[in-house]
Structure formats: structure tokens, C-alpha cells
Amino acid sequence: MHNGTTITQFIIEEQRKIEGATGDFTSLLNDIVTACKVISNMVNKGELIGVLGSAGSENVQGETQKKLDIITNEVFLKSNEWAGHLSAMASEEMDDIYEIPNQYPRGKYLLTFDPLDGSSNTDVNVSVGTIFSILRCPGERVCPNKDAFLQPGTQQVAAGYALYGPSTMMVLTTGNGVNGFTLDQDIGEFILTHPNMTIPQSTREFAINASNMRFWEQPVKRYVDECLAGAEGPRGEDFNMRWIASMVAEVHRILTRGGIFMYPIDEKMKAKGTGGKLRLMYEANPMSFVVEQAGGMSSTGRQRIMEVQPDDLHQRVPVILGSSEEVERVVGYHCD
Structure with missing residues (x-):
């Protein structure tokens, strides 16, 4: 029992x-x-x-x-x-x-x-x-x-x-x-x-689909390049990259040991007229709620995801979420 x-x-x-x-x-x-x-x-x-x-x-x-x-x-x-x-x-x-x-x-x-x-x-x-x-x-x-x-x-x-x-x-x-x-x-x-799951504020792991690298916007390229540069680069630390292609699995890993997950908008998506890859109502909003309640942060790169006003049932948005220090860094690069 x-x-x-x-x-x-x-x-x-x-x-x-x-x-x-x-x-x-x-x-x-x-x-x-x-x-x-x-x-x-x-x-x-x-x-x-x-x-x-x-x-x-x-x-x-x-x-x-x-x-x-x-x-x-x-x-x-x-x-x-x-x-x-x-x-x-x-x-x-x-x-x-x-x-x-x-x-x-x-x-x-x-x-x-x-x-x-x-x-x-x-x-x-x-x-x-x-x-x-x-x-x-x-x-x-x-x-x-x-x-x-x-x-x-x-x-x-x-x-x-x-x-x-x-x-x-x-x-x-x-x-x-x-x-x-x-x-x-x-x-x-x-x-x-x-009980009471919390996301570590800092991390040495990032998750992104690297096959889209040639389409990324400059802020995302800058962040990933710095991570890949390792201990000899501007971050002074070695990072690991993860990619499962299942948002649930990615977010669960971040909840348990920290990290950042990114599915940003890129030039390929812009050419197709989509606002991102992931759906606001079915994926981005619920996962953002979980991540923020666990002490993390979630953003499109330019706006807090949960403050986006939906205009369509199947609206797509860019998603950058996870440990707050890393998400803040990527958002800061977008602001720059």
C-alpha cells in the first residue's frame, strides 16, 4: 500500500x-x-x-x-x-x-x-x-x-x-x-x-533546433554562439545542447535541472507569414504558466508570452523559456 x-x-x-x-x-x-x-x-x-x-x-x-x-x-x-x-x-x-x-x-x-x-x-x-x-x-x-x-x-x-x-x-x-x-x-x-518544483535560476544547458541556425535572428545567433564558445568564450563556461523535439520533455528537463528552451521566430517563418512555430493557446501559454510558477521566465524575445493577446485560435508565437537568468539574457539581446 x-x-x-x-x-x-x-x-x-x-x-x-x-x-x-x-x-x-x-x-x-x-x-x-x-x-x-x-x-x-x-x-x-x-x-x-x-x-x-x-x-x-x-x-x-x-x-x-x-x-x-x-x-x-x-x-x-x-x-x-x-x-x-x-x-x-x-x-x-x-x-x-x-x-x-x-x-x-x-x-x-x-x-x-x-x-x-x-x-x-x-x-x-x-x-x-x-x-x-x-x-x-x-x-x-x-x-x-x-x-x-x-x-x-x-x-x-x-x-x-x-x-x-x-x-x-x-x-x-x-x-x-x-x-x-x-x-x-x-x-x-x-x-x-x-512537491513545489522550482527551476534553478542559472544553467549550463540550452535546447534549440540547430538545423534552423542559418535562419535565426541575430540575438539568438549571438546567444548560441556564446554558449558554443565554451570556457574560452565570453561566458567563461562550457554549455551542453539538448534537443528532443517534444516540448513536454524539454520543459520537464528544465523543471528538474534548469536550462533554456528556444523555438524563436526565424527568417523562414517570416517568409511563410507565421508568427512562430509553437501554438499560443495549446503549448506556449500553458507551459509559460508552469514555468513562471516554478520561478522561471517565458518570453517571445520581445514580450512576456502570457501577456500576448490572442487574435486567432491557432495563433503561433516564438517561445524562449526556462531559467530566468538565461531568458533575461536572450531578451536583453533582442532589446539591444
Whole structure:
């Protein structure tokens, strides 16, 4: 028998600290937890249940979908549509919002999610994850439209991610710090294993897709060149570079041992007319909330990510996040 705090117990105890809490928010988080358990089971079984490989379709961003992208998106919808806590949902994998079906009651919250971040890694058995964010539905919540979702990240009620790696973890913030839970497969429960997670302020690791180096803006080139120069360069220290191509895995490494993750805008993106690579609503905002609550910093290079006013459901932004000293340095180079 375990003697740790389950995620359900943790959420209920947090609810008791809030005067007038109805339990809706607690139940919503529990439904998200259930969805992540189902997805974890599917990812772990992989080809044993025939879920790997391409689905032969594209999402709204024009990216080739994996079978698991479609399956996990459906898991999230079905796990969260029925309980009466949500007014609508939005997913990276869907063109438009998902309204709660008429046979179910509607609630006061909105849910955005990336059901399987880094899904291109599933075929090679590298860590992937789920990212989610909860917002309050403004005004009347009978039939919200996509404009209801266009809130800056500062309005998030909660955010987090599930990491499907050697162990499955859930990392969560409700605006009162960051806590990590590990799934005990024997009992089917997430147990609090990483309380009050904080990001070291300084670091000697950076993560960036170096294949785009020739397209980078000068501030990013300057920062990476200084890191690569090592102990003989202007920083006077040797740095390590990491790149997993799964934002969940990158952010989790930074939460545990520090570092900086960068997916900056570059000349190639500008030529295509995109504002960046990563999605504001499904990736950048929730991860920025987690990182800032853990003592880190998150920026586009020119603006705090959570203060960006969304103008589209699938808006993209540059992302530079992680240990505050390093992010401040890159932002300073942009200001220069």
C-alpha cells in the first residue's frame, strides 16, 4: 500500500482552501487526469494495439497527423464532455472549437489542449506528452464561440502536462506553485512525488533546433554562439545542447535541472507569414504558466508570452523559456 498523497487528495485539499468552492474545478481536473491515464496506457502499448504510424491526414496547421493524434484527441473530448464542467473545448488537432453536445449540461470553464505533443516521436519510442490549459468562460456560457477562448495566458485558471516517458508524470499548477505526480501503475493513481518544483535560476544547458541556425535572428545567433564558445568564450563556461523535439520533455528537463528552451521566430517563418512555430493557446501559454510558477521566465524575445493577446485560435508565437537568468539574457539581446 502507498502512503503518499494522491493527486485527487491533493486537488481536494487545495479546494478546501478556497472559500465558496463548488467542486466543479476539482472534478474537471479529475476528468483530465483520467484522460491522461487512458492516453498513457495507449502510448505504452504502442504497436501492440496498432496505434503507431501515420493517419494519412493533416491537422489545421497542415501537419501530418499520427494515428495517436486522432485517437488521443477523441479520448480527451469524450473524457471531458459529459460531466457539466465545461462550456466548450479547443484542440490543436481541430479546426474549430468543440461545443459540449446538447444532451450534456454546460459548465463555466473552457479547456484547451494538445492531446499528444511530440507525436512524431512515438514511432521511435521517445518521450511524448499531453498539454492542457483551463480558462473561465466569459459571460453567458450557453453557446460560446471561439472568441471566448481568445484570452491572454494571465487569465488561465490552471495548466499542466502529462509526460509519457520511463514513468508517466503529471505536472500541475493552479497558480500556487508547481507540483509533480508520478503514476503508480499497480494502483492506477498519480502520487505526489515532486512537491513545489522550482527551476534553478542559472544553467549550463540550452535546447534549440540547430538545423534552423542559418535562419535565426541575430540575438539568438549571438546567444548560441556564446554558449558554443565554451570556457574560452565570453561566458567563461562550457554549455551542453539538448534537443528532443517534444516540448513536454524539454520543459520537464528544465523543471528538474534548469536550462533554456528556444523555438524563436526565424527568417523562414517570416517568409511563410507565421508568427512562430509553437501554438499560443495549446503549448506556449500553458507551459509559460508552469514555468513562471516554478520561478522561471517565458518570453517571445520581445514580450512576456502570457501577456500576448490572442487574435486567432491557432495563433503561433516564438517561445524562449526556462531559467530566468538565461531568458533575461536572450531578451536583453533582442532589446539591444
